[in-house]
Amino acid sequence: MTTTDTQILPAAAETAEMLSGAQMIMRALGELGVEVIFGYPGGAVLPIYDEIFKQNSIRHILVRHEQAAVHAAEGYARSTGKPGVVLVTSGPGATNAVTGLTDALLDSIPVVCLTGQVARHLIGNDAFQEADTVGITRPCTKHNYLVKDPALIPDIIYEAFYVATNGRPGPVVIDLPKDVQIEKAPYKLSGQKAHRTYRPQVEGDEEKILDAIRLLAKAERPIIYSGGGVINAGPEASELLVAFARETGIPVTSTLMGLGAFPASDKQFLGMLGMHGTWEANHAMHDCDVMLAVGARFDDRVTGRTDAFSPGSKKIQIDIDLSSINKNIPVDVGIVGDAASVLKRMVTLWRDLKAKDHQPSLDAWWKQIAHWRAKKCLSYTDSTDVIMPQKAIERLQALTADRNPVISTEVGQHQMWAAQFLGFDRPNCWLTSGGLGTMGYGLPAAIGAQVAFPDRLCIDVAGEASIQMNIQEMSTANQYKLPVKVFILNNEFMGMVRQWQDLTYDGRRSESYSDALPDFVKLAEAYGWKGIRVSDPKDLDAAILEMINHDGPVMVDCLVSKIENCFPMVPAGAAHNEMLLSGDVVVQPSSDEARAVV
Amino acid sequence: MQEQGTIARHTISVIVDNEAGVLARVIGLFSGRGYNIESLTVASVDAEAKRSRITVVTTGTRMVIEQIKAQLDRLVPVHKVADLTVDGKFVSRELALVKVRGEGEKRVEALRLADAFRANTVDSTRTSFVFELTGSADKIDAFVELMSELGLVEVARTGAAALSRGADGL
Numbered sequence: 001m002t003t004t005d006t007q008i009l010p011a012a013a014e015t016a017e018m019l020s021g022a023q024m025i026m027r028a029l030g031e032l033g034v035e036v037i038f039g040y041p042g043g044a045v046l047p048i049y050d051e052i053f054k055q056n057s058i059r060h061i062l063v064r065h066e067q068a069a070v071h072a073a074e075g076y077a078r079s080t081g082k083p084g085v086v087l088v089t090s091g092p093g094a095t096n097a098v099t100g101l102t103d104a105l106l107d108s109i110p111v112v113c114l115t116g117q118v119a120r121h122l123i124g125n126d127a128f129q130e131a132d133t134v135g136i137t138r139p140c141t142k143h144n145y146l147v148k149d150p151a152l153i154p155d156i157i158y159e160a161f162y163v164a165t166n167g168r169p170g171p172v173v174i175d176l177p178k179d180v181q182i183e184k185a186p187y188k189l190s191g192q193k194a195h196r197t198y199r200p201q202v203e204g205d206e207e208k209i210l211d212a213i214r215l216l217a218k219a220e221r222p223i224i225y226s227g228g229g230v231i232n233a234g235p236e237a238s239e240l241l242v243a244f245a246r247e248t249g250i251p252v253t254s255t256l257m258g259l260g261a262f263p264a265s266d267k268q269f270l271g272m273l274g275m276h277g278t279w280e281a282n283h284a285m286h287d288c289d290v291m292l293a294v295g296a297r298f299d300d301r302v303t304g305r306t307d308a309f310s311p312g313s314k315k316i317q318i319d320i321d322l323s324s325i326n327k328n329i330p331v332d333v334g335i336v337g338d339a340a341s342v343l344k345r346m347v348t349l350w351r352d353l354k355a356k357d358h359q360p361s362l363d364a365w366w367k368q369i370a371h372w373r374a375k376k377c378l379s380y381t382d383s384t385d386v387i388m389p390q391k392a393i394e395r396l397q398a399l400t401a402d403r404n405p406v407i408s409t410e411v412g413q414h415q416m417w418a419a420q421f422l423g424f425d426r427p428n429c430w431l432t433s434g435g436l437g438t439m440g441y442g443l444p445a446a447i448g449a450q451v452a453f454p455d456r457l458c459i460d461v462a463g464e465a466s467i468q469m470n471i472q473e474m475s476t477a478n479q480y481k482l483p484v485k486v487f488i489l490n491n492e493f494m495g496m497v498r499q500w501q502d503l504t505y506d507g508r509r510s511e512s513y514s515d516a517l518p519d520f521v522k523l524a525e526a527y528g529w530k531g532i533r534v535s536d537p538k539d540l541d542a543a544i545l546e547m548i549n550h551d552g553p554v555m556v557d558c559l560v561s562k563i564e565n566c567f568p569m570v571p572a573g574a575a576h577n578e579m580l581l582s583g584d585v586v587v588q589p590s591s592d593e594a595r596a597v598v
Numbered sequence: 599m600q601e602q603g604t605i606a607r608h609t610i611s612v613i614v615d616n617e618a619g620v621l622a623r624v625i626g627l628f629s630g631r632g633y634n635i636e637s638l639t640v641a642s643v644d645a646e647a648k649r650s651r652i653t654v655v656t657t658g659t660r661m662v663i664e665q666i667k668a669q670l671d672r673l674v675p676v677h678k679v680a681d682l683t684v685d686g687k688f689v690s691r692e693l694a695l696v697k698v699r700g701e702g703e704k705r706v707e708a709l710r711l712a713d714a715f716r717a718n719t720v721d722s723t724r725t726s727f728v729f730e731l732t733g734s735a736d737k738i739d740a741f742v743e744l745m746s747e748l749g750l751v752e753v754a755r756t757g758a759a760a761l762s763r764g765a766d767g768l
Binding site for chain 1: 617618619622623625628661664665668669671672673674675676677
């Protein structure tokens with residue numbers, strides 16, 4: 001097995017200074033280069049907050065709800081490539097963070113979350129604000145720790161950052177009893193060279209990489225299926241993906257999480273695949289003869305019915321996580337390794353072996369793809385009376401593209417339209433909750449990105465329902481003068497729920513109407529934001545320009561067509577090449593089995 | 599090699615750091631992902647290195663067994679995962695305590711069978727025995743079934759402890 005040779009802990013110091021647990025925490029975070037903590041104080045973390053008060057090197061961003069602290073840390077992590085750091089109190093502080101931690105686990109986002117805990121002698125006594133945090137967070141973190149001895153704090157914090165950021169990234173919780181934060185111990189690192197157990201495989205197996213090259217060099221209908229792992233592997237991985245696609249001439253499609261790793265404006269890009277992916281991407285995936293999956297995990301939103309997924313293809317999968325290989329779809333060549341490392345080797349081998357000379361012509365394949373593209377699957381019927389949601393996103397893209405914005409989203413129709421219509425040419429510009437599908441993700445994520453990049457345009461594309469799930473964070477943006485923009489596609493429905501009810505429950509719109517909505521403009525003003533409402537298509541551009549040109553946070557309430565559906569769509573229980581397009585007659589699913597596939 | 603869809607029983611050895619919560623992680627993995635546990639045995643095996651060995655007997659298709667191993671392997675406190683069923687020949691033993699109540703001929707028969715199974719009598723009263731039996735799960739199953747006709751009261755079993763045959767260790 002190949003291992004990283006990164007030293008996870010610095011060499012032990014000769015003399016150890018006596019510090020309180022809280023002081024050690026701040027010292028270790030400082031040494032690890034932490035610039036910002038997203039947090040919320042409470043009884044069980046007062047010693048740490050007292051240390052925060054006494055220093056100036058690490059910035060603390062006070063959120064208004066602990067869930068938002070984790071999402072903000074995720075937004076920070078996803079936009080910078082650095083781990084996000086969270087600090088919350090015991091009990092409700094920790095349980096409120098659980099949704100964020102689960103979100104970070106499913107989307108492989110590196111987050112280190114420090115939670116307060118009741119004093120050691122009170123653990124298990126149902127003490128005030130006590131919760132079994134390590135028990136609760138065990139299934140929703142990559143790893144967690146309960147620190148029972150202050151002397152272990154430095155090593156555990158270093159290890160937590162190592163675990164969060166190496167291999168497949170993810171959230172790590174460190175639960176810190178209050179008396180451990182107060183007790184003094186020598187600040188000493190063990191100087192351990194490698195982690196005792198956790199050594200993810202970075203370099204891929206050479207034989208398997210050669211197998212992959214051989215398969216791809218013979219392929220007549222190849223495709224690259226790129227995922228979030230390419231973005232996690234750093235900007236170099238994205239460059240290598242582009243290089244490999246250029247060398248081979250193979251078309252590229254991307255998952256929701258992978259958008260931006262391959263430039264959307266490139267002619268080799270087929271758009272996003274999956275449930276709301278493009279006609280050309282899903283058909284090319286279905287009909288290909290060799291598929292190269294890079295940092296993508298064959299999620300059910302991508303595959304549709306698994307027994308009908310790309311039946312005729314040889315599949316190659318590159319993933320840093322062995323458990324992602326052969327989990328949902330059996331593959332022919334599984335390469336465990338970091339996307340950048342493996343792609344680099346593949347580019348080199350492709351050139352060295354002069355694979356291009358033996359490669360069959362892909363002209364017929366590209367001709368077929370052109371035929372699928374001609375379907376213009378994202379087309380919609382525009383209107384002069386009402387703003388179409390797709391139009392709003394298209395105009396947002398057109399008017400902001402030159403600013404290289406960071407875009408976050410909430411979850412639902414607006415998220416899918418954003419994924420379809422905003423073309424991302426660079427990685428780390430797209431923050432969305434893909435795996436968990438967490439409504440309320442977008443605003444705190446945009447705040448996290450804006451903290452990292454004060455001068456960049458950070459926009460949360462939202463729906464009127466999702467935005468209300470973490471709307472309190474408008475106060476956070478105001479406090480830190482973060483000029484985030486929230487662009488609400490307001491259709492007065494939980495649109496995706498309504499769409500599913502219309503398509504699979506005979507239009508019984510049970511509880512999916514967004515009743516009693518607040519006046520978002522007044523709400524914005526109440527929070528010290530600028531509020532803009534737009535409902536006439538003629539005013540759309542002006543509203544978007546007013547939003548991006550305002551030096552401060554802005555909420556745009558964009559009233560859009562109320563019952564527009566998001567297409568293409570792979571309906572419940574269908575194969576991935578059985579897509580509905582705008583204007584198709586929708587047949588209700590015939591079986592409960594199909595209906596159960598959400 | 600096992601066919602894609604057929605379900606087979608596998609004995610898996612896992613060497614873990616002997617730290618708080620490690621067993622909960624392993625059990626949580628099985629319950630959270632819907633894997634089957636037929637038996638699970640855990641004890642510290644190296645006090646100095648603070649390591650424990652978990653032996654888990656599970657069933658699943660080839661893909662599920664591969665998943666279980668990969669999922670176990672990525673747990674942070676896990677040192678090594680080995681599939682004894684795939685890796686070669688191995689020995690697997692379970693210990694059972696079997697309590698039987700009876701008088702007269704049935705009592706004599708129970709004692710005779712216990713002797714045939716090389717069970718030890720670790721407790722006896724005028725009306726009962728507790729037998730200690732080690733062996734494969736099949737052997738213990740057979741013994742328990744025989745005892746059920748002779749006044750079986752209750753059974754405690756450890757689950758499998760297993761090692762590969764030959765000179766090499768994990």
